[in-house]
Amino acid sequence: MPPQLQSPAIECAVETVGYLREVLQYTAPRFANHGWARMCMYRVADAMDTIGRFVDEIAVELERVGAERRTIRRLLKADGEHLRTAHPTPVAGLRLTKRGLRVMPEWLVHKVWESLAFVMLRLPVMLRSSVQPRNALWPGRCLSPMIESMDRLGQLANLFATVHVDVLDEHMLARYQQLFQQRPRVNMPSPEGHRALRLGGWGNSMVGPEHYEVRLLVLLAMLNERHDQKWWMGGNGELHPQVRNAAVGTLNAVEIELEMGDASPRHRLTDGEWAYAQAISAALRGRLALAVPSCDEPLVSVVRNLFDRAPAGIHL
16 A cells, blocks of 8 residues: 555554444443434444545555546445435334434444444555555555445435434434535545645654553454454344454443443443453553554554464464
8 A cells, every 4th residue: 555545554543443333332221211323323433534534545556557437436345335215214124213222232333333343344454455565456455445334334224314213303314324424436536635635643642551542453363363254244234243242342342441440331341341451451461562562653554564464373
């Protein structure tokens, strides 16, 4: 990947995990009557748009090196994108009330976890591709996992809207889904993408092992090493339970690292899930010594150290 796109790749991953973490929090019963639908729709849209900005910058780079518009459109899979929609279609037999949606339904929690894990597993694939030597395959290696993530988040946003179609009016749903901020891939590369590309450099800031961004990226690297795009999906079209649990457990560990304490994450956890998240967080301590030398270095270099090699014996 061109050097100027490495920093946006890191920024995309860090911001996206933050939004996914907040969506996960709102699956908890303790957020009943605290606007879980509004906040989940907001943060799913934020994650989708964050990834969209990065995809747009790759489209700009492809245009800069001479790719034709139709080639860019094909690489972006623009004809099949799954956008957030202003007109969700009610599901036959599904009619929920405001009272019934006071807490996120259990069946919806499962689908949310599945979608969050889907995206979490693809972020390390993109990061690894962002530090590999540039060749003719780099656009597809970076774009494919991010485009899949955008479309999965679009589907999740649609699902939230469908669940609330009998509870919230069309104007409210449109506002919660942030429909007017969508960045359709069919319009990429966009003027916004051209401007953003010139603003790169965020990943060149000096960091150390105490930085939240470093801890988060190390956790993603650990997830990547355990599940390196092998056997993610089962025959039913869903992630294998152990793969989904590893991705959601990593998000729980991010919450622990964010709080920098032993308090349980604010969303629902069984004893086993809590112990698993603690174990991931504890394993992070040993990995940090390998990821970051004693002296500070740019975040881009940290990511390169993490994903250019896979130290043996590190497991979630």
